[in-house]
Amino acid sequence: MALCGLFNRRKANRHPTTDQQQLTQQASTESGQPQLAPQATQEQSEPEHPKAPPSGLEKLESVPKFYTYEQLAKATADFTNNNLIGVGGCGQVYRGELPDGEVVAIKKLKYVAGQAEMEGAQLQFETEIETISRVRHRNLVKVIGYCSDKADKLFVCEFVPNKSLKYHLQRKGNQINNWSNRMKIALGSAKGLTYLHEGCTPTIIHRDIKSENILLDHNFEPKIADFGLAKEILDYQTHVSTKLKGTFGYLAPEYVKDKRLTDKSDVFSFGVVLLELITGKQAVEKEGKVPINLAIWALPLLKQALDTDDYKALVDPNLQEYDINKMTRMIYCAVACVYKPEKSRPKMSEIVEVLQERIGVERIWVSQEDSKFLYEGAPYSNAASLPNTMSSSA
């Protein structure tokens, strides 16, 4: 199933006219905000439903900015390597500077022959950008605008300055070994995902939650990247929605088996991120030449930890002192997300509440009943069915 099917289709003028752009720019300049939708300041007021706004001016303000290829080439000094931040499965990411001085990240999607000619592809790309550019939350990377001109497909989003969670976990610096930073990352990402699942109408399923897509600011506040869009582009590239998408090590078993994709697939992936935060290991570790899936590797250690309250073998040895109660909560969140079958997995809002100590862990994991999911191996009774030898982004 293509993610686009999850979004509202709204017939709109895809490319703002010059008048619209002027009006929009004027509104942006007057507010001092480069973005087109208001940026909320408080957590409670952050969520802004990505629905079509009712009145004319508001509607104009919600349109993402449209850039020409030349404008974005200028912003990145002709896509020079000096401005290259990274390369992912869909293309390159550049740091750019817009004429008003705003620093942005520009994702230049790989050209795939025939993609531009596909019927509806252009409209679909622009519709998706319109939808996701209306999503605003402090823990989600803000989408600012795009360029879509046949083969050239780029999108412009907020620049997040402090690399990804994966980068920090691999390098094991002091800041990532600080427990409160790990907790901040877990909680902030859970809040961002809760907003996609429960604050947006219709629900947005991320489909590629992983530590590379959790970007950090200098205070280690997380922002989830790549929601909604990147895998759409892969849909255009393959034109088959039967292909697995997402990243191995993070894919929910029911998605691998039946291609069934729900918000609970994201919950599973989030649980794997929690396992990374707890253990310091990667979602797929290589022992020699054999890739080991973290969800499988951690299983006996999780059982032992929950049975004996001895976390030594499970917890990242690089982690400086940690709060045992908070660690216990994070562990229960991880086991509930990863080892429960799809229908019993918690909602992301419940994970937020457990991490915030607002509800007890028994709301997501009833020890006597749910320990069977660890001991009987469900949903991992057939570990061989798990994809553990695959490269990223299928």
Ligand SMILES: Nc1ncnc2c1ncn2[C@@H]1O[C@H](COP(=O)(O)OP(=O)(O)OP(=O)(O)O)[C@@H](O)[C@H]1O
């Ligand atoms: N908004 C952003 N601000 C700062 N850096 C970014 C931003 N978006 C992506 N990056 C960086 O660019 C690099 C490539 O990102 P990209 O999303 O293309 O690939 P990925 O997430 O590693 O894999 P995938 O293609 O599967 O999503 C990453 O290392 C990421 O840290």
Ligand SMILES: [Mg+2]
């Ligand atoms: Mg990414």
